[in-house]
Amino acid sequence: MGFDYANDPKETYPIIKWDIIVNILFFSAWMWFKGNLIFQIVAVFLFLQAYIVSYYIFHYYKYDIPIVLVLISIFLWLIFFVLNSLLGEVYNAFLFICIAFTIYAVFSFVIRSKNYKAYLKANGPQPCPICGMEKWEHVFHLGQDMCRDCFEKRALSQVYYHDSLIFQWDYDVLMFIEKELGKEIPALDPVLNYTNPTQINPDELFGFVLEDRNITRLYLNNQKLRHLPPFIGLLIDLRELHLKNNKLASLPSSIFDLVRLRLLDYRQNPIKFRTGEIERALLNLMKRGCEILED
Structure with missing residues (x-):
């Protein structure tokens, strides 16, 4: 499974990129399982690093990062931290990693959808400034963009x-x-x-x-x-x-x-x-x- 650039949704990326994300999430769950206050705080920050790593690995700078998703995840972890600050059960770690993957899956789905829509828009028929019709083939002639039909008419x-x-x-x-x-x-x-x-x-x-x-x-x-x-x-x-x-x-x-x-x-x-x-x-x-x- 891979992740997609905006200009080519069919391109597959090496598994090592996903491996970085998965390791961050699992390591944050392991630290949460420790139950120590410091460890749990570090776990929350580690989880948020998944978004930062994603930003650079998958070139999210082309789009606005869904800030709402990040804020929701921070809010969830703050509530979870307050209610379970003294707990160190395996269940907590399991719950942590489940929620982490769920939120990150939503995050990935939103970005993939935006990538694909941008891809279709960039590679689909574009309106011609001359005739106003949406055409597949465009020519850049003497500083002006136009469809091939208008280009040939102008040339002749x-x-x-x-x-x-x-x-x-x-x-x-x-x-x-x-x-x-x-x-x-x-x-x-x-x-x-x-x-x-x-x-x-x-x-x-x-x-x-x-x-x-x-x-x-x-x-x-x-x-x-x-x-x-x-x-x-x-x-x-x-x-x-x-x-x-x-x-x-x-x-x-x-x-x-x-x-x-x-x-x-x-x-x-x-x-x-x-x-x-x-x-x-x-x-x-x-x-x-x-x-x-x-x-």
């Missing part, structure tokens, strides 16, 4: 931005980056469509390029950018990412998710140290055929 919906029709997913990411920069990122489609590509200097560009309503190129050169948001990895159709001449101290590991990226330029940035996670992300990008320009 389209909005107009600078007279360009763009997918909501890419637009959300773009708006977050704009918030980091403190200024709008313009669309560059007209510039690249009507200019000879060989005459374009990427260092002079600032904005994004669309293809099939997805952002495929992002030019953030010379913008004094100190931080690249990790959700840049959500631009899954991105092929070029230009970050030259900024103040970036590191790159987010989410660049690993840019599976279609073919060019990453982060030259002239004060990146002195790269974590192992970033190193692996860059290595995987190169294995996929991405050209990485760095100092």
Whole structure:
């Protein structure tokens, strides 16, 4: 027999945890049987230790301990102590241990019930903040929790931005980056469509390029950018990412998710140290055929 955490009522715990509780209760009964006033007082305190041990062993700090049960048990032992302070019969010890196990069983039942209810609430269908329906599958997208249906609708919906029709997913990411920069990122489609590509200097560009309503190129050169948001990895159709001449101290590991990226330029940035996670992300990008320009 085991005891249950709130997050998994089926998990069984080693018998040694119950053994601690049982030993405390039996030892307190043995001391009560001694009949000595000091022993009986110690027995009462030992019995109450069962609650304290339970608190730490079974992680009751997740819930409020039933204070009423503890107070009732203290009250019962005080009455029993006053009426039987001079008795030292085996019957008293037997009665002590019976009452002890009965009260502790009620205590355990209440906690188990609360654990199970909390488990059902945490693992059952949760209301979606967008549609209000209770759904099983939820997605955390750009700081907002939503059900998978709303997530897919939002990702596939389209909005107009600078007279360009763009997918909501890419637009959300773009708006977050704009918030980091403190200024709008313009669309560059007209510039690249009507200019000879060989005459374009990427260092002079600032904005994004669309293809099939997805952002495929992002030019953030010379913008004094100190931080690249990790959700840049959500631009899954991105092929070029230009970050030259900024103040970036590191790159987010989410660049690993840019599976279609073919060019990453982060030259002239004060990146002195790269974590192992970033190193692996860059290595995987190169294995996929991405050209990485760095100092």
